Amino acid sequence: MFHSPVIECQGVCKAFADGDSVIKAIDQVDLEVFGGDFICLYGASGSGKTTLLNLIGGLDRPSSGEVFLDKHPLSHYSDDELTDLRLHKIGFIFQSYNLVPVFSALENVAFILQMQGFSNRDALAKSEYILQQVGLSKLMHRHPAELSGGQQQRVAIARAIVAQPKIVLADEPTANLDSKNSEQLLQLMKQLNQELGTTFIISSHDPQVIQAAERKIELADGKIIHDSLA
Amino acid sequence: MSDRQQQFINRSVRQLAWRNLWRHKTRSWLTLSAIAITTLLLVFMLSFQFGTYDTMKQQNLSLMSGFAQVQNPEFAERPNLQNGFTIGKNWTAILDQQSQLKHYSFRAQSFAILSNLSDSKNRAVQIIGVQPQREKSLSSLSQNISAGNYFTDQNQVMPIVLGKQLADALELKIGDQLQLLGQDAYGSLAVELFTLVGTFDLNISELNSQLAQIRLSDFQQLFAYQNKAQQLVLKTDKLEQMDKLAKPLFQKLEQDAYPQNLRWRDWKDLQPGLYQTIQMDIASAFLWYSALLLIVVLIVLNTLYMSILERHNEFALLHALGMHPSQISRMLSFEMLLLISLGLLLGWLLSVIVSAYFMQVGITFPGMEELFAQFGISGTLYPQLSLMSLGFVPLVFLLSWFLMAFMVRFRIAKIKPLTSRQL
Structure with missing residues (x-):
């Protein structure tokens, strides 16, 4: 663990209008995430886990407060700069895998590198290596529709880490998987976390994930009510 | 970012566009066929029409007046x-x-x-x-x-x-x-x-x-x-x-x-009736062709636009992963351009083959010789491929693509990155 936080939230609030009333999805959250952390955000539905993940990932902007990535305040970034930041520094894993259906597993992973300006050859070579790491070396030419849920999520993980981002944000990554696949996926993420030092922030209801996390942060009504190290 | 890196990015965008095109093969083929058949029909009809005019002019002017005259x-x-x-x-x-x-x-x-x-x-x-x-x-x-x-x-x-x-x-x-x-x-x-x-x-x-x-x-x-x-x-x-x-x-x-x-008199001056007849015929024909083309173009554009609207989440995902809205709209514009170009190319190819065949053998209208003779033309007519007959349909489609690309760009510019809430 490093001393300088990769992510820092200072008094972050996110409010949504709901008719005449205002709902505070995130309420005055202060948080520091360090390089190499393996964090699970947990809490009841509507507690603010996903909203917090979106704010950290630059997918959404806070109503007040500030999110820092490598000490740079995200509010100072334009939309285009935030897009570049997501491409280069943040990996995303979604509950529904969200792979590009017209691309093979290999192309899905390589696409991130190609969008960064890598040559086709370099991108494919690097992606092949990552897919081997996640155990999909024999399936890399299959399209998402030809893969199981667990396999698709592995591709999503490969896509998230292929560009060696500072941080990987995973939103309910095991929600659509059975317990066996969930376990395997969790082990894979932990392995990558330990081998590559990539920071993982996972939002989940899944007790397996909560148990596996080194740091557990519980949210309720948009506030952090519990933050503990394993 | 270097030019070389930018080239790699553009290539990836084009590759994705090409793959997207064949995601719904039936839909793409139907759209492509609509464009191709419209192109075939209109190119052939225009070629036939211009061929008829050409025959009318040749035969009328060859009778007496020539193509031009010098007079007092x-x-x-x-x-x-x-x-x-x-x-x-x-x-x-x-x-x-x-x-x-x-x-x-x-x-x-x-x-x-x-x-x-x-x-x-x-x-x-x-x-x-x-x-x-x-x-x-x-x-x-x-x-x-x-x-x-x-x-x-x-x-x-x-x-x-x-x-x-x-x-x-x-x-x-x-x-x-x-x-x-x-x-x-x-x-x-x-x-x-x-x-x-x-x-x-x-x-x-x-x-x-x-x-x-x-x-x-x-x-x-x-x-x-x-x-x-x-x-x-x-x-x-x-x-x-x-x-x-x-x-x-x-x-x-x-x-x-x-x-x-002296005075130079061209064929329009020598045969004003013929010239006006042709002009009127062109105007009314273009009105019909434009109406037909407009209907097809609107159907095609509607299909394309619907396919874009239903892929909103996908674009939001690409944006979340780091693709800029300008790159997404470029990808979509390229997708549409590919589809339209393929349709036009197929339609062009077919129309050139069909027109070239009839340019050789002509089209005869049995029993119409007397009617045609009133306009100074024979019973066999030959289509005439011209820049106008070949260019009219592509021009309209490409203008429509330009308009569509502008609309897409405007719409995609407002897109927000995908968040888990949207799933």
Whole structure:
């Protein structure tokens, strides 16, 4: 663990209008995430886990407060700069895998590198290596529709880490998987976390994930009510 | 970012666009087919229409008027012997130097009364003095000789060729003599005996019953019109060549004929009825074609736009992963351009094959010959591929693509990155 936080939230609030009333999805959250952390955000539905993940990932902007990535305040970034930041520094894993259906597993992973300006050859070579790491070396030419849920999520993980981002944000990554696949996926993420030092922030209801996390942060009504190290 | 990196990115965007195109094969093929069939139909119909116009122009203008004429400026309004011109000394040399000018001939015309020798029948006619050898390659009249010949015997004294109906009305046979009574350029009587050497049948009643032709030299002698004419009739291989030739040739002729005033009359001026008929037909046809094209374009654009709207989450995902809205809209524009271009290419290919085939064999309309003859065209028509027939449909589709690309860009610019809440 490093001393300088990769992510820092200072008094972050996110409010949504709901008719005449205002709902505070995130309420005055202060948080520091360090390089190499393996964090699970947990809490009841509507507690603010996903909203917090979106704010950290630059997918959404806070109503007040500030999110820092490598000490740079995200509010100072334009939309285009935030897009570049997501491409280069943040990996995303979604509950529904969200792979590009017209691309093979290999192309899905390589696409991130190609969008960064890598040559086709370099991108494919690097992606092949990552897919081997996640155990999909024999399936890399299959399209998402030809893969199981667990396999698709592995591709999503490969896509998230292929560009060696500072941080990987995973939103309910095991929600659509059975317990066996969930376990395997969790082990894979932990392995990558330990081998590559990539920071993982996972939002989940899944007790397996909560148990596996080194740091557990519980949210309720948009506030952090519990933050503990394993 | 270096240019090379930018190239890699653009390539990836294009690759994704190409893959997306075939995501729903049936839909893409249906859209592509709609564009291809529309292109095929419209290119062929336009080619057929322009081919018909071409035939109409060729056949009408080849009958008498040629592709252009040089006249006295007053001749069009008052076509009498006073409104002629003196043939310039060097005109023949100037005309012979024009490589694109294939045929030319001088003519003079007047009105006269023709009578048979028994004086039992007479008719007022338009009498035209022509240069027979030149007219043979210039005017289709000489190819429609129904009896006798078209001034083939150069030793024949005062030969005359009449329309078939006119000869019948005067009860004349080939070899019969007839009397011409007219008024020369100075107002004196012009009287001469002519020998009927041929009759023509043009399927145009007015010409068959009212037209007579004699040699220009005889005309000039009879009507005191030495070295003068009223029309210099010009013809090139293709009508368009005359437009290029017109200005420099006319300048040279005018210089040589100074101080005479001359007037250049192109085919539109010579045959305003034909020109206006074609223009009106083009206008009404384009109205129909545009309506048809508009319907197809709107259907295609609607399909494309719907496919874009239903992929909103996918674009939001790409944006979340780090793709800029400008790159997404570029990808979509490229997708649409690919689809439209493939459809146009297929349609073009088919239309060129179909049109090329009918350009060779022609299209015949059995039983329509009489109707077509009224417009001076034969029963077989040939499509004519042109820049206009090939370019009209692609132009409309590409303009529509441009509009669509603008709409897509506007819409995608507002897209937000995918968040888990949207799933």
